[in-house]
Amino acid sequence: MDSKRILVIGKSKSGKVTFVKALTGTLPSGLNLTSNETSHAGLSHEYTLKNKYFQKEVGLWIDEYTNLEETLEAYASEDAKEVINAIGAIIYTFRSYEPQEWSLWNTFSENLKNPIPIVGLHMDTSSMVVPPDSPYLEYVAFFQTGKNEFGEKLGLERVLEIFDCCEWDFDSNENVSEDFVLPGKDSSMSLDDSELNALVNQVKQLRGSDLDIQERKKQAISFINSLVDERFQESDLN
Template sequence: MSERRILIVGRRDSEVLQFLETLTGSLPSHQHSESHAGLTHTLTLKTQYYTSTIPIWIDEITDPVEWSTAYASKEAKEVRQVLGAIIYVFKRPTSEAEFTDMVTEDLKGVGKVVKACGYSWDGVCLAVAMPHSMQPQVSKSAEEWDDVTMEYGFEFVDFEAKGRNDYGEPVGMERLREALEANDWNAPMSFGLDDLDDDELDELAGDDPIDKDGNVKNGLKLEANEMEQEMFGLHQAILGEGKDGEDDDDDDEEFQVEQLEAAMQRLQGVKDMISELPEDQKRAFAAKAVADVMKTL
């Protein structure tokens, strides 16, 4: 079973359980009240690369500020570290007031938790619109909903949509499953800038983290720029091997390249984050961040 989890959240009336049953084919056996807070379930994903059973945590948003404050807190660090996907489920609003007061505020709160997961977190963020029995509903096109949810880092999914869009891409639940299958469920736990305390930095670099030459004393002397160059060389080597070996598996090669490119993107995030740190923490943070990315290769 994967160590990473899917967190599904939504209001009590957001039809979270209807969404869950459609996604997994079943409902939790231990459902005991009208609230879906605290329920757990599993999702089995099977692709040509892996088969994995993903644990699902289900929670309920009553107050988005309180909810996000709790999940973004230091105390919730271990919870955030094991998340591989966050799915926000909501009913289509029936008025602009409902859209502003509920959907937008919920997205702000859930987006705050995503930020708290840290720069290196590479999980999936999806916002799923469920049908509403009441009419009229707020009229927004899929493109408009995309703009709304992307502002908070979420991809919009229309629960009722079927088939493919104008670009030939799957929509609706088919797209949601595709996004989950493409995620790296075996990636190491992520950490955020706020998760690094003084003890962890001292452990990384010792009492005097930088020597007279400006190197980290724990042996991890590669900074993000140097690591990026080394990975670029590895990228070229992979491509070269693909040309020379007649029996190489093309699908496996493509998968390796995608993994490498994703790691390089995370390194770019490392560089961006390092620029915001005090000078005395930059190298120690870079060392830990680079080591974290190395585990994914």
């Protein structure tokens, strides 16, 4: 499998397998439901990432920790460089918000040489304390559905949107669309590598900024307008 992986990581019983089952429709390979062994560390699975532009098989790695600080130190070490380079997105599952863990993830992400999208996936509806906004982690409540007041998708659908924006190292044997067609538009546009890389870098900088959500939306709309050479309305995103 010539692609980066999704790392699903959390404490024991934090909802890792629940998320993987919801994402893929099946349980991870190697999972022994009759065993008394509760650790899911080392399990793997596969997911077919599919949208209107491409289809790709993406591997999932499942890890489990008892001490997050020690675990993240291991991932940040030089010995784990090859592993980190093979990760395209991280899903951190948790049942209740723990400020220390949220802070550890912020520090870990901030120190990465090449940023990796990290989702803090809240897996429990009984403890809905929402973590503070972070430029490095995106909070998603797994059991929410529909859209918020800004028209943004919630829950698993939001996670899928994030996956669509990740870099998965496409190879020449995969069927990748060369035409990017915006919703509601009849015309299409072709982007060369330099233009596409510039757009990706702009989006990454915007996602990592401290701007409030309305300002980020305004800048995102301006990116789209610069590409389509016509007035693009926020309603076109709905």
